[in-house]
Amino acid sequence: MPALAVGVPEELSARVPVEQREPGLDRDGVRLLVSRGTEVSHHAFAELPGLLRAGDLLVVNTSPTLAAAVDGRVGHARVVVHFSTRGDDGRWAVELREPDGRGTTRARTEMTGTTHARAEVTGVPRARAEEGEGVEGRGCGGLAGTRVRLPGGARLVLEEPLSARGERLWWARVSGAGVPATLREHGRPIRYSYTERDQPLSVYQTVFALPYSDGTGSAEMPSAARPFTAGLVAELVSRGVQFAPVTLHTGVASAESHEPPYPERFAVPEASARLINAARAGDGRVVAVGTTAVRAVESAAGADGVVRARAGWTDLVVTPERGVRVVEGLLTGLHEPEASHLLMLEAVAGRAAIDRGYEAAVRGRYLWHEFGDVHLLLP
DSSP states (O other), rough: OOOOOOOOOOBOOSOOOGGGSSSTTTTSSSEEEETTTTTEEEEEEHHHHHSTTTOOEEEEOOOOOOOOOEEEETTTTEEEEEEEEEEETEEEEEEEEOOOOSSSSEEESSOOHHHHHTTTTOOOHHHHHHHHEEEOOOSSOOTTBBEEEEEOOOEEEEEEEEETEEEEEEEEESSSSOOOHHHHHOOOOOOOSSSSSOOOOOGGGGGGGOOOOHHHSSSSOOOGGGOOOOHHHHHHHTTTTTTEEEEEEEOOOOOTTTTOOOOOOEEEEEHHHHHHHHHHTOOOOOEEESHHHHHHHHHHHTTOBBOOOEEEEEEEOOTTTOOOOOOOEEEEEOOOOTTHHHHHHHHHHHHHHHHHHHHHHHHHHBBSTSSSSEEEEOO
């Protein structure tokens, strides 16, 4: 999908959560753009119960957001480690980034820092490291063998790139302290340069988030669900709208290059599969809350459109060519015009609906990103 032919002015980036913009607002104080094909209407998010109908089913992601950004050092050089995904072998997929002096980070284009930092590459003497000998995997993020010192005595060693696609994300082995404990004690939520300031982790948790005993969760908030409040959920239930919980632990997004998603852990429980299949068999619409919910449900759907309980890893990338088998509607945030997620939106609603909706969002001064407004795509 070519980039959308709309420009998003910088001032349309939501810099703080809606409840911090003015007194009296709650999370559901954001705006809601509704697309039905190429027809567009404008609403407050609190109007959502009136836009859905009895029998509709909202698929929600219960993954909690982790405090996934941790300061570290490679030699004397400061880095920020973004913890993305825990592997089956206990390693973690991570991204090494540089602090930008404004409380956020920028990409590392190659191994940076002092000669001493280069000597932190395993087994390479300082003089040889200065010449670049023995280092491999040169590119964004780090080098194979790079050692990172973390707070609390933890140590991290980069072992191999996560994917042949590039070297932004690496499999890393952590010793000296457990990753969940390190994140709890020394981590903070990942944030990007368009935001105004650090926020407590509670700001990044959705009303659907559940704790997981192994400490896993999402590196970045499943933000489409952020506007829901307990009161709004209760109103939806009272009107006959049902909820089907699924899990997809999101990894670290590629803020600069808009890569397609990497494999992620997911689970669709038996009870949710039954709810989804029952909604499809009746008059209800299956509406995913967020692209993560789409990826989870479509990963559990067979070619016959039947959803079966599944858990594990998914590498599914939903595109217009692949299409969707189950999801009929989508509640999602507003994505950058180059974002790979737009392929999924096109698969659900068609390119014309996305073009028209984004043109209306820019004209209407809707706000982008995780603290911004939301877009409901209905059949």
